[in-house]
Amino acid sequence: MTSPLPHLLDLSLDQIEAQLAEWGEPRFHAKQIARWVLRQHVTNFEGMTNLSARLRARLAESFTLDPLPVITERGADDGSTTKVLLDLANGDAVEAVRMDYASDGRDAAMEDGDDDEHVPERTTVCVSTQVGCAMGCTFCATGQQGFTRNLRPSEILAQVLHFARRRRVTNVVFMGMGEPLANYAATVQAIRWMVSADGMNMRQRGVTVSTVGLVRAIDRLGDEGFQIGLTVSLHAPDDDLRRRLIPTAGGITIDELVEASRGYIAKRGRRVTFAYALLDRVNDEPEQARRLAERIRGVQAHVNLIPYNPTAGAGLRRPSRERVRAFQRELQAQGVNATVRVERGQEIAAACGQLRTDVMLASGERSAQEDAAPGGAAFTVLS
Ligand code: SAH
Ligand code: SF4
Numbered sequence: 001m002t003s004p005l006p007h008l009l010d011l012s013l014d015q016i017e018a019q020l021a022e023w024g025e026p027r028f029h030a031k032q033i034a035r036w037v038l039r040q041h042v043t044n045f046e047g048m049t050n051l052s053a054r055l056r057a058r059l060a061e062s063f064t065l066d067p068l069p070v071i072t073e074r075g076a077d078d079g080s081t082t083k084v085l086l087d088l089a090n091g092d093a094v095e096a097v098r099m100d101y102a103s104d105g106r107d108a109a110m111e112d113g114d115d116d117e118h119v120p121e122r123t124t125v126c127v128s129t130q131v132g133c134a135m136g137c138t139f140c141a142t143g144q145q146g147f148t149r150n151l152r153p154s155e156i157l158a159q160v161l162h163f164a165r166r167r168r169v170t171n172v173v174f175m176g177m178g179e180p181l182a183n184y185a186a187t188v189q190a191i192r193w194m195v196s197a198d199g200m201n202m203r204q205r206g207v208t209v210s211t212v213g214l215v216r217a218i219d220r221l222g223d224e225g226f227q228i229g230l231t232v233s234l235h236a237p238d239d240d241l242r243r244r245l246i247p248t249a250g251g252i253t254i255d256e257l258v259e260a261s262r263g264y265i266a267k268r269g270r271r272v273t274f275a276y277a278l279l280d281r282v283n284d285e286p287e288q289a290r291r292l293a294e295r296i297r298g299v300q301a302h303v304n305l306i307p308y309n310p311t312a313g314a315g316l317r318r319p320s321r322e323r324v325r326a327f328q329r330e331l332q333a334q335g336v337n338a339t340v341r342v343e344r345g346q347e348i349a350a351a352c353g354q355l356r357t358d359v360m361l362a363s364g365e366r367s368a369q370e371d372a373a374p375g376g377a378a379f380t381v382l383s
Pocket of ligand 2: 133134135136137140141142143144176177178179212
């Protein structure tokens with residue numbers, strides 16, 4: 001049963017303060033409340049022992065803190081990867097993935113857009129921002145489902161909190177279902193709660209937003225004052241091909257995307273990552289790597305190659321290892337820093353956005369049982 005009350009985490013800190021003021025309560029309680037929820041992970045107001053009984057009762061009458069119920073959860077890679085499908089009611093569901101990495105070097109850090117020299121052990125949660133996606137990318141399981149609705153900030157945060165209750169989450173990547181910058185306000189509010197000292201207090205550099213490339217929203221994000229990472233999904237060296245892969249890319253050109261990326265780098269002083277999903281004989285020719293290098297020359301960026309993860313019905317193929325390598329080598333020969341992302345153990349549907357499809361296809365089974373599958377799905381960087 002989902003509570004009919006609004007979720008407290010759909011409010012910003014300012015809004016919680018305003019609500020307290022309206023009730024004649026001191027504003028400073030807002031930060032205490034936020035810490036209870038985002039740091040102590042309480043799921044009811046009862047446990048907030050530094051608040052008066054009256055205030056706790058008032059909060060409980062007005063807001064909910066309920067977590068999203070689990071539909072199914074699958075572990076893989078000896079528990080180092082976990083995918084969860086959370087229930088949004090009305091038949092909708094949202095997917096999140098947790099990936100644990102051992103203490104690692106620079107390359108693995110780049111996977112998250114985190115460009116520190118050395119990164120200690122970390123736990124990354126891949127979050128969704130929409131149910132479905134309106135962008136319709138031909139190679140993406142989510143894009144093929146169409147768009148259902150935007151997630152609220154509380155629903156984005158619920159995905160992180162689900163995992164944070166059991167293990168400290170150090171990184172969040174917005175690479176699950178949906179286009180985060182098409183749900184701008186909720187995405188930014190969720191990020192604010194993640195990085196705020198009164199919220200989850202995560203390192204800003206541990207948070208990465210991946211976008212299909214909404215240029216105005218990239219500009220806006222650059223002005224928010226965050227130090228978070230940005231990944232721009234390019235997928236093609238020329239606009240014609242890009243429009244075929246991303247039918248809704250419309251009038252946005254690669255030049256405009258590169259320009260917006262430069263702007264972000266200038267404002268934030270951070271590199272960006274260009275994501276490039278490699279599709280066999282579609283966008284993986286060495287000649288295309290040369291043209292890609294040409295387009296992004298001089299930008300403080302690196303390219304993350306993602307060999308296509310076959311999704312039902314798309315009619316596209318994953319390139320061979322050799323072709324992936326050849327594409328990477330060509331980029332490197334042109335002076336572009338390029339890494340390859342490989343999903344291990346595709347048997348449990350590795351790509352973000354695929355778990356929901358699987359479960360929906362499997363006759364809509366909606367059991368909350370642990371469904372541990374062999375093999376696994378974790379992202380690693382080859383070189
Ligand atoms: N909407 C955003 C973030 C979610 S998708 C975006 O498009 O950037 C996260 C990444 O996964 C994107 O780079 C996307 O291109 C990639 N992706 C989606 N489906 C894929 C698939 N089947 N194989 C490989 N990469 C895929
Ligand atoms: Fe949406 Fe990203 Fe999938 Fe494209 S790749 S359909 S933008 S989620």
